[in-house]
Amino acid sequence: MKIKVINPNTTASMTEKIGIAACRVASPGTEIIACNPTTGPVSIEGHYDEALSVVGILEEIRKGETEGVDGYVIACFGDPGLLAARELAKGPVLGIAEAAMHAATFVATGFSIVTTLSRTQIIAQHLVERYGMTHFCRKIRAINLPVLSLEADSFAKTMILKECQIALKEDGCGAIALGCGGMADLATEISSQLGIPVIDGVSVAVKFVEMLVSLGLTTSKVGDLAYPIAKPYMGMLSAFAPQ
Numbered sequence: 001m002k003i004k005v006i007n008p009n010t011t012a013s014m015t016e017k018i019g020i021a022a023c024r025v026a027s028p029g030t031e032i033i034a035c036n037p038t039t040g041p042v043s044i045e046g047h048y049d050e051a052l053s054v055v056g057i058l059e060e061i062r063k064g065e066t067e068g069v070d071g072y073v074i075a076c077f078g079d080p081g082l083l084a085a086r087e088l089a090k091g092p093v094l095g096i097a098e099a100a101m102h103a104a105t106f107v108a109t110g111f112s113i114v115t116t117l118s119r120t121q122i123i124a125q126h127l128v129e130r131y132g133m134t135h136f137c138r139k140i141r142a143i144n145l146p147v148l149s150l151e152a153d154s155f156a157k158t159m160i161l162k163e164c165q166i167a168l169k170e171d172g173c174g175a176i177a178l179g180c181g182g183m184a185d186l187a188t189e190i191s192s193q194l195g196i197p198v199i200d201g202v203s204v205a206v207k208f209v210e211m212l213v214s215l216g217l218t219t220s221k222v223g224d225l226a227y228p229i230a231k232p233y234m235g236m237l238s239a240f241a242p243q
């Protein structure tokens, strides 16, 4: 099967890291296509970044539908454009935040999230509420460093490890979800240092998509996830008009 893993920001080094994490867990028969849009923000750190990243994400989904892609992962912890992407796709589309949170509830009764900025901490809180995870989420923590600091040096990685250690000590959590696609390379090492499940959303989302596709479960086309209604779009978005 073909799974397209979309890094919604335009930073190629992060896409590469996300692709490596996806390939590491993919089953032998699974082809991973890791990509990022060519237009859009270099990192996604707020609602404005998210909104403008969605155009590039939807373009990748639209292309994927002509390339025989079976399922998709949106590899940003804000899960930008998730429901719009599901409208366009036949197969399943999973966001890494929802995948990480659901996985956490399978292996612990409570989890904490460690993300980048205090601003994305608030966005993660919105998602916790949207996904009905309030009961399970013990705390959302931020290292207060920008997303691209994860690409720059090892300082951000050290800070994430420290924050995870504090979470384990103080939050009463049994698992930790890493709250950024750029943390995809860190889960295994932090998990072995802490002795609890530390979840990378990219890895679990790939495995969930594999499972759904192999069970023949596609996105429901009855109701709000039906294909978009055909109509003209005006101006610079005219090429995005649903057919």
Ligand code: 2AL
Pocket: 009, 042, 043, 044, 045, 075, 076, 077, 078, 115, 116, 117, 120, 147, 179, 180, 181, 182
């Ligand atoms: C993210 C993410 O996962 N990728 C990105 O560019 N911004 N969100 C986050 N919470 O750090």
